[in-house]
Amino acid sequence: SQQGEEDPQALSIQEGENATMNCSYKTSINNLQWYRQNSGRGLVHLILIRSNEREKHSGRLRVTLDTSKKSSSLLITASRAADTASYFCATDVNQFYFGTGTSLTVIP
Amino acid sequence: DGGITQSPKYLFRKEGQNVTLSCEQNLNHDAMYWYRQDPGQGLRLIYYSQIVNDFQKGDIAEGYSVSREKKESFPLTVTSAQKNPTAFYLCASSIRQGSGTEAFFGQGTRLTVV
Numbered sequence: 001s002q003q004g005e006e007d008p009q010a011l012s013i014q015e016g017e018n019a020t021m022n023c024s025y026k027t028s029i030n031n032l033q034w035y036r037q038n039s040g041r042g043l044v045h046l047i048l049i050r051s052n053e054r055e056k057h058s059g060r061l062r063v064t065l066d067t068s069k070k071s072s073s074l075l076i077t078a079s080r081a082a083d084t085a086s087y088f089c090a091t092d093v094n095q096f097y098f099g100t101g102t103s104l105t106v107i108p
Numbered sequence: 109d110g111g112i113t114q115s116p117k118y119l120f121r122k123e124g125q126n127v128t129l130s131c132e133q134n135l136n137h138d139a140m141y142w143y144r145q146d147p148g149q150g151l152r153l154i155y156y157s158q159i160v161n162d163f164q165k166g167d168i169a170e171g172y173s174v175s176r177e178k179k180e181s182f183p184l185t186v187t188s189a190q191k192n193p194t195a196f197y198l199c200a201s202s203i204r205q206g207s208g209t210e211a212f213f214g215q216g217t218r219l220t221v222v
């Protein structure tokens with residue numbers, strides 16, 4: 001399987017704190033994507049970072065990519081209770097291969 | 109309103125029965141995908157299709173079958189050969205298969221064996 005892994009599996013923080021989750025993947029990539037899943041729902045695309053980019057920002061999201069280590073991180077700044085969800089990284093070489101996910105709980 | 113629709117939202121299957129999960133998209137996407145998600149786990153690819161009348165097995169295709177007779181439709185049949193079918197099933201589409209495209213997901217079908 002080409003499935004990647006997120007770390008940590010679960011993360012619980014207070015509202016206003018920053019949340020960082022990491023992703024490791026196995027194959028060479030052209031891009032890496034991050035998705036969010038609210039409980040019992042489908043996934044929603046958050047951000048795509050290309051293999052020649054090291055960092056990308058979108059609102060309160062900051063993604064980094066280190067292709068030499070085959071790893072990426074997602075930082076959510078100034079978290080809100082509404083950020084509570086599972087977050088998945090995905091590679092998209094031929095199909096979309098998703099990691100195992102980080103379950104984030106933001107406590108109001 | 110463009111999107112991808114899965115139905116039903118909940119489905120109950122008796123042991124030995126085949127059931128079919130529906131997935132329809134009006135995004136004019138060429139590529140479509142089926143994933144299985146078990147509690148607290150990631151998504152595992154069952155089947156994918158990059159164009160009408162073509163589909164390929166993913167990592168866990170055994171006990172499942174699909175068809176792609178129309179661009180907008182990619183139904184998944186869970187056969188009696190699938191020994192542990194209870195799971196959350198997600199359908200997705202993308203404008204084309206391959207790098208740099210975004211996957212759009214339906215809201216999922218939760219299948220339970222009774």
